Amino acid sequence: MSEVKFSKEHEWITLEGDVATIGITKHATEMLGDIVFAELPEKGSNVEKDGTAGVVESTKAASDVYTPVSGEVVDTNQAIVDDPSKINEDPEGSAWFFKLKMKDQSEMDSLMNKEEYDKFAKESAS
């Protein structure tokens, strides 16, 4: 599995072969608070880099989830739809959002590594 990469919209992404797994970062869940609703893209649909690919809602507000890369949705995580509190519990592990079959793996190149993201998140929070 590839190194974990991160987007400025606070998504994380890993790549295995040509299939990317995407979720939202721990930092994002801390900003959102208790997540009580999740909506995921439909399996078989195509999503475009930086386009919306779902929604999460906390007790306070709704937020769009973006996809950091383009591709076809090959799997979604029904467990977080059934119990959205799992996203707060394990955002960067079992609470992944969706898997994409990537078209263009070079889209990964512009994303941040962990160190860069941590710095970005720290700065954007203050």
Place this chain on the structure above:
Amino acid sequence: MEIKKTSLNKLHQSNNAKFVEFAGYEMPIQYSKGIIEEHKFTRSHSGIFDVSHMGQLFIYGDESLTKELEKIFPLDLKNLKQNCSKYSFLMNENAGIYDDLIITKIDKGYLIILNAACKNQDFEILSNLLGSKFKMNLDNNRSLIAIQGPKSVEILNSIINGVDQLNFMTGNWFDFDNQKLFVTRSGYTGEDGFEISISNYKAEKFVENLIEKGAQLIGLGARDTLRLEAGLCLYGHELDINKTPVEANLRWAISKSRLSNGGFIGSKKIMNQMQDGASQIRVGIKPEGRLIAREKTKIFDDTDKQIGEITSGTFGPSVNGPIAMGYVDKEFSKVDTKILLEVRGKKHPANVCALPFYKKNYVKGVN
């Protein structure tokens, strides 16, 4: 304008509050545990709420004060006993609501608790209506602390002996650390609890005492989910100047004895609406599934006709599902009516339901 801070601001900070601006005040929206845990702690134990941003208006005068206030509020204040409280509204001639409030008869006058965002305007309106005959004080030297939840009576009584003898919607003066506090058994969470009016400089010490006894600070975020589960209105959402108490389904708050003769501001409109019914009415709404319908969500019938709008909507932690309130056309206001909510461009099924979503545990008949 500079943001105002309550006398508990430092205590909020040391308890890792996340702050928001609310009605010109820096207020805690939540602490480190988050809204859902804070909500559940209040329902199962005892939560402390800093509501010092709300207005505490003391009005003193002779017997004519009661008469004058009856020209304003739809209440039977003549027969209200001392230390008893009523929920009411300040209205215009069209029965549009300037503010909703709690009024308590105290020795030689009344104490009125006003919403933070409305309090200065309320003061002006009431000053104009009452003239200079009565002493009016919108008291900035006092904080207002609410303690809510099933353990609150035990905790507060261990600090202020005797509060357990208060019935719901009554109050009295008590002593704390050589200071007079006014305590009412009331609140806005659907739980048993109290609101305490206390001098600013004693507020922090008082709340620290409550925390030592096991109560916890709760932010405005959980206050909102708690009041919504209890089916209670929030000014600026369910209530505003374009809504009347009848439309807001609050006719229970209008004293029956005042309906026959009127004589209060807005009485004509209220009496007409009581007779003919209002064209729109506030209802409880439960979306099917987990969908959350926020404020301003449009409500439709099955023919694509818009029939209303959501005024508050969130996830109810104790209900464990989405809940909302809103206004719908009269013919759609019956419990179990199927309606549609437009969220992110799609229509989702929901049902009109009875309020409250969560049943109250108010204490009556202690003495």
